[in-house]
Amino acid sequence: MLDWKYRYGLRTPINTVARALNPANAPFALRGSFHPGFQELHAKLNR
Incomplete structure (x- = not known):
């Protein structure tokens, strides 16, 4: 499962x-x- 980022x-x-x-x-x-399109969502989640 850890190699999914690189494999897929x-x-x-x-x-x-x-x-x-x-x-x-x-x-x-x-x-x-x-x-x-996700910048605003990420900003809200990091507050």
Whole structure:
């Protein structure tokens, strides 16, 4: 399942959760949004 991202171009739930982890408890994070039309949704979810 972990190689789906590279094999099929699909992100698994594991990839999504790993990007959301903050083990250092940093007060800020940088996140990219590469899918047109989803920038506003991503901005709302990250507030």
